[in-house]
Amino acid sequence: xxxxxxxxxxxxxxxxxxxxxxxxxxxxxxxxxxxxxxxxxxxxxxxxxxxxxxxxxxxxxxxxxxxxxxxxxxxxxxxxxxxxxxxxxxxxxxxxxxxxxxxxxxxxxxxxxxxxxxxxxxxxxxxxxxxxxxxxxxxxxxxxxxxxxxxxxxxxxxxxxxxxxxxxxxxxxxxxxxxx
Numbered sequence: 089x090x091x092x093x094x095x096x097x098x099x100x101x102x103x104x105x106x107x108x109x110x111x112x113x114x115x116x117x118x119x120x121x122x123x124x125x126x127x128x129x130x131x132x133x134x135x136x137x138x139x140x141x142x143x144x145x146x147x148x149x150x151x152x153x154x155x156x157x158x159x160x161x162x163x164x165x166x167x168x169x170x171x172x173x174x175x176x177x178x179x180x181x182x183x184x185x186x187x188x189x190x191x192x193x194x195x196x197x198x199x200x201x202x203x204x205x206x207x208x209x210x211x212x213x214x215x216x217x218x219x220x221x222x223x224x225x226x227x228x229x230x231x232x233x234x235x236x237x238x239x240x241x242x243x244x245x246x247x248x249x250x251x252x253x254x255x256x257x258x259x260x261x262x263x264x265x266x267x268x
Contacts (some may be wrong), residue, residue: 102132102160106151106177107139107168115147119154130159138177139168139192143200145223148173152230155180163187166254166263171195173227178262179234188254188263195251196231196242199223235261 102125104118125132134155142148155162155177164181166188175196178186188194201216228246232239237260257263 101135103135103137105137106142106174107137108142109140109172110142110144110147110151112147115144115150118151122151122154122158122160126158126160131161133161133163134158136162136164136177136181138164138166138170138174140174140177141169141171141195141197142174143172143197145173145199145227148176149226152176152180161185165189165267166192166194166257169193169195171197171251173199175262176227176230179230184264186263187265187267188257190254190266190268192254192257193251194254194257194262195249196246197249198246199227237261 102121104121106114106118108114110118122134125134136155161182162180163185164178164187166178166186168189170178170192171194175194178194199220201220224246228239228242231237232242235242252260252262254263254266258266
């Protein structure tokens with residue numbers, strides 16, 4: 089548990105840590121903080137420290153949409169490993185404010201389908217495949233627009249689950265600045 093003064097400093101600095109898979113509760117808390125800070129001041133910078141490989145598209149895209157639609161400057165600091173749908177959060181950062189620590193890895197991954205053990209009928213598989221394709225198309229479209237890359241390039245890199253070290257991530261356009 090953090091010392092209360094440290095918690096207060098983190099809160100006052102508008103810092104959010106996303107260091108695990110997101111779920112409805114964690115995403116809701118993050119969104120509430122961001123919206124509250126936005127209401128308090130449109131100029132206050134929101135700082136996100138990101139090390140996640142969350143495959144929960146609904147919650148990641150909810151955070152992305154909120155970040156992409158506020159006036160506050162948004163900085164994202166990539167630490168450790170960023171994969172799954174978490175690169176969308178990097179894409180929501182303000183221009184020039186996407187940072188990565190020198191040993192960070194960023195990965196563009198295909199989405200997974202989620203069939204329960206009892207769900208294996210052909211129709212269920214087809215429905216899940218269509219839904220997974222829709223999610224992938226949204227993921228790739230956002231990255232294509234935000235990174236100013238051809239959708240075919242993004243699609244091919246997602247197809248092979250491409251991993252980038254921090255230098256490669258900067259060259260690719262995923263981040264703007266390498267922090268050492």
